[in-house]
Every structure is written in structure tokens, then in C-alpha cells.
Amino acid sequence: MSRDCQKISIVCPAYQEEEVLPLFHRELVTVLRQVEKDYDTEILYVDDGSHDRTLSVIRELGDRDKRVRFLSFSRNFGHQAALTAGLEHARGDAVIMMDSDLQHPPALIPELLGKWKEGFDVVLTVRQDDPHLGVFKRWSSKWFYRLMGWLSDTEIRMSAADYRLMSRRALDGLLELRETHRFLRGLVSWLGFPTAEIAFQPVSRKGGVSKYTLRRMANFAFDGLMSFSKLPLRLSLLLGLGAVGFSLLFAFFALVRWLFTPGALAFGSTFILISVYLMSGCILCSLGIVGEYVGRIYEQVKGRPHYVVKETSWDERIRFEDRHLQIGQGPHRKDSEHEHFAA
Numbered sequence: 001m002s003r004d005c006q007k008i009s010i011v012c013p014a015y016q017e018e019e020v021l022p023l024f025h026r027e028l029v030t031v032l033r034q035v036e037k038d039y040d041t042e043i044l045y046v047d048d049g050s051h052d053r054t055l056s057v058i059r060e061l062g063d064r065d066k067r068v069r070f071l072s073f074s075r076n077f078g079h080q081a082a083l084t085a086g087l088e089h090a091r092g093d094a095v096i097m098m099d100s101d102l103q104h105p106p107a108l109i110p111e112l113l114g115k116w117k118e119g120f121d122v123v124l125t126v127r128q129d130d131p132h133l134g135v136f137k138r139w140s141s142k143w144f145y146r147l148m149g150w151l152s153d154t155e156i157r158m159s160a161a162d163y164r165l166m167s168r169r170a171l172d173g174l175l176e177l178r179e180t181h182r183f184l185r186g187l188v189s190w191l192g193f194p195t196a197e198i199a200f201q202p203v204s205r206k207g208g209v210s211k212y213t214l215r216r217m218a219n220f221a222f223d224g225l226m227s228f229s230k231l232p233l234r235l236s237l238l239l240g241l242g243a244v245g246f247s248l249l250f251a252f253f254a255l256v257r258w259l260f261t262p263g264a265l266a267f268g269s270t271f272i273l274i275s276v277y278l279m280s281g282c283i284l285c286s287l288g289i290v291g292e293y294v295g296r297i298y299e300q301v302k303g304r305p306h307y308v309v310k311e312t313s314w315d316e317r318i319r320f321e322d323r324h325l326q327i328g329q330g331p332h333r334k335d336s337e338h339e340h341f342a343a
């Protein structure tokens, strides 16, 4: 299928990036010129409630460049929220999301589009090991993804950056996931569309400072873990079963010892020890069972769809709003339909 003259949206969140934004825009536009014969392009900046001149810089860029659209938050809502807002407002047939600090090289864009043309719905970029990156960041990231691999059913690609291309159908799937704590890396993997990877060598920021402080990184990792694993909730059930098992084993040995050498065991302390283990095991188990129910409620509240459609035999995928229109529950319901329901 030819994808000629389709529209590409580039979504770029920016928080306190006044210094680097003009440089980023210049480099991005230079690369977009190479693909403009094949695609219409739009650049969607999301100002995440910056206190510096970021928004004015974006406005100036918009005055000079008709491709630029932007939206600005009332306050800082965070990187994942800014990305989500950009994705919701993007109009492209494919969307590329990238940081606006030049750590995600715009030069990769033609390659991302190439993979899309080959038929991939998601094109991830994967950071090669960066010798300039601090030892702590490298080490913590490696262990975080290892832990996620053990604890979660959703496989999340290690070192994948928030620099990726998504086709319209993958993006529509992503936008139907309405959960509050948004760990996009996990959500994109959860969707499961055909995915390609491109490796890149990370570079240092061209200006400004990183907004991911240790606290933010820890929050981000915690969000990922809590959204994609139920193991923390099951922990007390496992501990409880362990404690009950230990108490039963201990009781068995005490009984055997008492049968063969009566009087060798002090009855009182043995009884107390076994009861303590048994009771705490039972309490932990019931906490675990409550946890299991909480986990199920959590899954339900997240409201993830039960499936995501990749392809249908009919012409066009029925979009979310259209579906509402069809079943007559949408906000734009026609009056005649009201009458029909009233009858």
C-alpha cells in the first residue's frame, strides 16, 4: 500500500527548554525537509507548564513556521502527561514522539518512517550503552528492567527511549487506555502491534538540565512496577503461606520429638512458637486474599480494553466516537435517536 503524502505528526514535550528549543527546532526542520516530498508534516509542541520562556519561544516558532501547533499546560503535569496530551491532539497518520532537548537525534526520522513504510506499527528506538551516562543511571535502569522482566507479564524493552513512531491504528489503541498512572513504555508493549527497533547512540543535552531528578526517576519506576505487576500485592499471601508452612513443619517435628523423647521439649514455649507462626501466617494470608481482590478492582478501574484490534475485513476500523454514534450513546446523538429511545 502506498503511504504517499500521508501526514506525520511530531510530538515534542518541553519543560523549561527555552535554551535548547530553537536549536532543536532548527535541526528538526532540516531533517523534515528531506521527507517533505513524501509526507505532510506537523510539529506539535507541548509546553508542560514551564516557568521560563519556553512558551514564548514556541509561539515565536509558530509565527515563523506554519507546521507548528502547540498546547500549553496550566502547570507542570509531567513528561508522560505531556506526551499523552500531544498524542491526543496529533492529526497524523503516523506520530513520532521525541524529547525536545536533542538527546533524541532528529536524523533518525527518515529511518523511523522507512520502518513504518515496511509495515511496522510501532518503531522503537533503543539507546546503545552510553559511556557518558552516569554509572548510577545505567545501573539503576538495567536493574529496573530486569526486575520488570521478572515481575510483569508485559515484556518491556530494556533501554527503549520515549522516542518512537506509532501508526494511527496503534495510536488509537493507545489512546483508548485511560489509566491515570501512565507508563507509556509499558502501555505501548502491552498493545502488541508489529514492532521494529532502531539503535542509536545517545548524546548529551545541548542545553538546559535534566528534569528527571532521583525522586522523579523513583516515582516513574514505581508507576511502571505498580501498573504492570500484581506481585507486590501477592507478596503477603506468599509470606503468609510460608509462615503457615513453617508452623506446620515445626509442629510435626515437635510431635515426633515428643513421641520419641517425651519431656525433652518445653510444652509452653513450643506451643507459643507454633501458634505465633500459625496465626501470623493466617493473618498474612487473609491480607493477601484482600490484596488479590484489591488487585482485581485495580485492573477493573484501569479499564483497559479486553483486546486491541489490528485489522478487520471491512474497509476502515470503526473509531471510538463512531461506535458511540452507532449505538446512539455519543455526545452528538441525533434528536431522532432521542425520540427512538424515549418511545
Ligand code: UDP
Pocket (backbone or CB within 6 Å): 012, 013, 014, 015, 016, 017, 048, 076, 077, 078, 079, 082, 098, 099, 100, 101, 103, 209, 210, 211, 212
Ligand atoms: N519533560 C516534560 N515535563 C517534565 C519533565 C520533562 O515535558 O515534567 C520533557 C523535557 O522537556 C524533555 C523530555 O521531557 O523534552 C525528557 O526530559 P529530560 O530530558 O529532562 O529527561 P532525561 O532525558 O534526562 O531522562
Ligand code: MG
Pocket (backbone or CB within 6 Å): 099, 101, 103, 205, 210
Ligand atoms: Mg533528556
